Amino acid sequence: MPRIEENARNEDYWHSIAERYDVAAGPVNLENGYFGRMTRGVAQDYQRNIDFINRKNSVHVRPQFDGPQNIEIHHQLAGLLGVEDASIALTRCASDALQSLIRNYNALQPGDQLLISDLEYPSVESAMRWVARQRGLEIIEIIHEHPASHDSLVASYREVLARHPRIKLMALTHVTHLTGLVMPVQAIVDAANAHGVDVVLDGAHALGQIEFDLQALGVAFAGYNLHKWIGGPLTLGVMYIDPRRLADISPDMGSQRYPEPDIRNRAPYGTVNIPAWLTLPKVLQEHKDLGGARAKGERLNYLRELWVSEARKMPGIEVLTPDEPRLQCAISALRFTHLQDQTPMADRLLKDYNLFTVVRGGSACGSCIRITVGLTTSLDDINRLIRALRELSRG
Ligand SMILES: Cc1ncc(COP(=O)(O)O)c(C=O)c1O
Numbered sequence: 001m002p003r004i005e006e007n008a009r010n011e012d013y014w015h016s017i018a019e020r021y022d023v024a025a026g027p028v029n030l031e032n033g034y035f036g037r038m039t040r041g042v043a044q045d046y047q048r049n050i051d052f053i054n055r056k057n058s059v060h061v062r063p064q065f066d067g068p069q070n071i072e073i074h075h076q077l078a079g080l081l082g083v084e085d086a087s088i089a090l091t092r093c094a095s096d097a098l099q100s101l102i103r104n105y106n107a108l109q110p111g112d113q114l115l116i117s118d119l120e121y122p123s124v125e126s127a128m129r130w131v132a133r134q135r136g137l138e139i140i141e142i143i144h145e146h147p148a149s150h151d152s153l154v155a156s157y158r159e160v161l162a163r164h165p166r167i168k169l170m171a172l173t174h175v176t177h178l179t180g181l182v183m184p185v186q187a188i189v190d191a192a193n194a195h196g197v198d199v200v201l202d203g204a205h206a207l208g209q210i211e212f213d214l215q216a217l218g219v220a221f222a223g224y225n226l227h228k229w230i231g232g233p234l235t236l237g238v239m240y241i242d243p244r245r246l247a248d249i250s251p252d253m254g255s256q257r258y259p260e261p262d263i264r265n266r267a268p269y270g271t272v273n274i275p276a277w278l279t280l281p282k283v284l285q286e287h288k289d290l291g292g293a294r295a296k297g298e299r300l301n302y303l304r305e306l307w308v309s310e311a312r313k314m315p316g317i318e319v320l321t322p323d324e325p326r327l328q329c330a331i332s333a334l335r336f337t338h339l340q341d342q343t344p345m346a347d348r349l350l351k352d353y354n355l356f357t358v359v360r361g362g363s364a365c366g367s368c369i370r371i372t373v374g375l376t377t378s379l380d381d382i383n384r385l386i387r388a389l390r391e392l393s394r395g
């Protein structure tokens with residue numbers, strides 16, 4: 001295989017990868033951020049597992065999936081994250097993991113403060129606000145500028161952490177869902193650790209497209225899913241707790257499913273999507289064979305840069321994602337500067353150009369159109385997007 005950076009622009013190679021996915025005719029999907037497609041091979045394996053579990057039912061599940069199979073899947077997932085088996089629990093999605101971490105964090109005292117930013121995902125933001133209300137704590141919120149820079153982001157956290165010594169716990173999003181901004185996680189976590197502040201890291205959009213060393217990052221708590229950039233079936237997530245910090249997260253709803261201490265008691269109790277979990281080994285093998293997050297990330301960034309570099313030159317369009325490679329990934333957002341609500345432009349992208357995007361909002365950046373390339377995105381798709389943006393920007 002050629003070097004990964006060169007490979008990112010090898011259209012023949014990526015065309016052969018795109019061929020592994022079944023894609024319906026119709027609008028070009030530039031909203032690959034919601035969840036990822038499974039390859040045909042993974043979808044077939046998943047279907048086989050559905051049929052298998054449906055036939056065998058608990059005769060297989062009790063002795064196998066609840067036993068050695070689960071241990072093996074758990075082990076493979078810990079391997080993906082590069083952490084000890086005892087530091088992860090399987091969940092149904094990133095929100096399940098993150099909300100359980102937040103509601104069960106038991107190291108808060110009256111008078112403590114919680115830190116969030118306006119770029120947190122709604123399920124994380126609402127959980128932090130809920131905990132604050134339940135326990136009479138104060139929320140401190142950072143409102144980010146757009147586009148931000150690496151240094152301005154780090155400086156904003158350092159400044160707030162220094163100004164509010166009562167902050168005890170903070171949420172941090174590795175890749176923000178609105179603009180695809182990749183946070184300088186390491187520098188921000190270092191600042192938090194220097195102030196004795198615990199971080200709950202939302203890695204929902206990071207896993208599979210961004211390379212990181214979870215242990216080296218130094219966060220105590222994190223949540224991920226496997227149905228975005230890893231390419232697994234929907235309903236797979238994972239919770240991480242630094243084993244030295246397990247006691248700071250109480251069992252969820254008092255769960256005693258496993259003898260304590262066991263991180264699995266921190267995951268919300270319930271029957272999981274067993275066929276989906278049985279498909280994970282196949283998913284992880286394909287992810288690895290493709291070159292992992294490094295290869296996926298390079299390709300996605302290459303595609304994104306093709307359209308963003310053109311959009312930046314168009315009058316009347318503002319790209320809200322920073323122009324700094326280390327802060328970028330597959331997701332980027334823009335807005336047409338003459339409009340408050342970007343819905344009419346997203347509608348025109350679909351109606352006039354057959355391009356499916358999504359309007360997002362809710363932060364200080366206001367309404368924006370989020371465009372997310374994927375592994376099935378072709379150069380033709382990108383060229384169609386550039387032409388559409390150029391024509392729409394001219395009015
Ligand atoms: C930044 C971010 N965090 C968390 C989530 C929630 O992930 P899940 O659907 O796995 O709960 C999302 C989903 O889009 C997200 O974008």
